Amino acid sequence: MKVHLKALGCRLNEAELEQWSHAFRGKGHSMVTDHEDADIVVLNTCAVTADAGKKSRKLMNRLYRENPEAKLVVSGCYATLETDKVAEHLGVDLVVPNPQKDQLPQMVMDKFAGNTMPIIAMEPGENSLFSRGRQRAFIKIQDGCRYRCTFCIVTVARGEEKSRTLKDIIEEVQRLQTQGIQEIVLTGVHVGGYGSDLDTSLYSLVKAILDETDISRIRFASVEPWDLPEEFFGLFDSPRLMPHMHLPLQSGSDTVLRRMSRRCKTDSFRDLVQHARNSIPGFNVTSDIIVGFPGETEAEWQETLEYVESIGFGHTHIFSYSPREGTKAARLADPVPDMIKKQRSLEMHQLAERLKQQFAELQLGNKVPVLWERQRQEGALAKYTGYTPNFMKVETSVTNTVLLENRIVDTNLDSYSVEKQSLIGSV
Ligand code: SF4
Structure with missing residues (x-):
């Protein structure tokens, strides 16, 4: 798994990231600096002031919005004081209150690591095949x-x-x-x-x-x-x-x-x-x-x-x-x-x-309706990810003026990127 760790607030929160990083790496997982590249995003929140709580909520929103496919794990003081609220927050997959912080890496690995046995149960939101999103x-x-x-x-x-x-x-x-x-x-x-x-x-x-x-x-x-x-x-x-x-x-x-x-x-x-x-x-x-x-x-x-x-x-x-x-x-x-x-x-x-x-x-050259989901800005271009009806991932780039998010648009399937394990399409 590719893991991204982020902390708000005090030094202690920062220090915990180090421990977690060590534990994840020790089990063969890698750390990534960009949350958009991660399979797992862990946020260590802060609640020292009301403003800090607000900041934590905002960051949870942003992390989820910018990478809805990743599992979002939230820990720290805000997650401890407002456990239920955080658990219900859009996009949060796991809450680890402070008393269980030491076990966070293990809990994450047990729940989400692809190299251990699946729980099999497909609770809404727990299915790693499909990601949730606005669409x-x-x-x-x-x-x-x-x-x-x-x-x-x-x-x-x-x-x-x-x-x-x-x-x-x-x-x-x-x-x-x-x-x-x-x-x-x-x-x-x-x-x-x-x-x-x-x-x-x-x-x-x-x-x-x-x-x-x-x-x-x-x-x-x-x-x-x-x-x-x-x-x-x-x-x-x-x-x-x-x-x-x-x-x-x-x-x-x-x-x-x-x-x-x-x-x-x-x-x-x-x-x-x-x-x-x-x-x-x-x-x-x-x-x-x-x-x-x-x-x-x-x-x-x-x-x-x-x-x-x-x-x-x-x-x-x-x-x-x-x-x-x-x-x-x-x-x-x-x-x-x-x-x-x-x-x-x-x-x-x-x-x-x-x-x-x-x-x-086999699908290259076909024109199929793609449901476009995630968007990422790259200069004057907007990069989108979506899925074909038969659930093949597709990526495309369009100018910033074209809005594709949450739209189903006929798309030509032009090539396949081995590196991205994704089809590349044009709309
Ligand atoms: S959920 Fe039922 S059918 Fe599926 S693996 Fe478990 S026991 Fe077997």
Whole structure:
């Protein structure tokens, strides 16, 4: 992770940055001087005067506005005195009050580091695939999961599936739409299980959102690659349902999947992906892979690499396995040594980057509607970042007089930058 640390107020606050920086670097993370380049932004606030509190709030706003994709972590005196207020502040992902300051780096790494196990739960705002912003909102449609994947703590912590009513969700979508939100991300622990307790389904929910609201774009957060009925992909006939799904595979080896107690094996996953791709032009499948699950042999690892390559994900989230207390997997024998996990993670990152580039290059020359989000000034130019319908990142530069933010604009996809891992477009 790239971490940016910032302090307001006293010397002590400054000094703490040093300690944190040391702890982050000790775990292999890097420090960046520009907050716009960071994955994690940590702000150590001050509250010595009312003015200092105001300054802290202002800075939180600015840090979030200028890099909404980063996770914003707030600590210090203001965050301690006004913990609830800060936690609810737009864009804040984690609050660490002063008594827990010493553990801040560890808390951040546990919660956000890509190299540890995901919590899996997709609380609104916790999904690292999509960023929040003025144009995109997360809608929590259900909680809980009926399955028992052996690495997953969520199912232990959150219990049975519980869905929000259609009416409730539709009202939220309508409200967000009036606030200028263009895109919603339907989120939950087991999104595909939506409605199991209400005698309805994800299919019916999406149909109702399409029929009863005018929201421009609908996406799904992570959806387990099962429990999707045959007719599901027909929903994508609507251009408002974005042609992308994040389907977590976790491993490309059936024996590992069995140890994980996953409901989906490699054959059925391949069928699902093929069905989606045959039904929907340009459909992008992204996924999660856990590296180094207990007992993962070299042969199983090679199977996973080959399988991932054969599917060709548009993006892959890679997690090194780490045991979570209370899960079945934490008691499994034969842990994979850290060195091997690191090596495998590196191999998977290299493969994932290559596959992403291949997928992006297939789209060069296309003209697609991009929802433009973030803006950064560079002299007389404004640089924007946005996403294609199939969730590929695009960047463009326009003169300062052209305003693209929160607009959906037809964009030519001209090239792909390996360095930025982004398409470069022109409007
Ligand atoms: S399907 Fe498995 S990984 Fe997903 S939430 Fe349920 S138990 Fe966890």
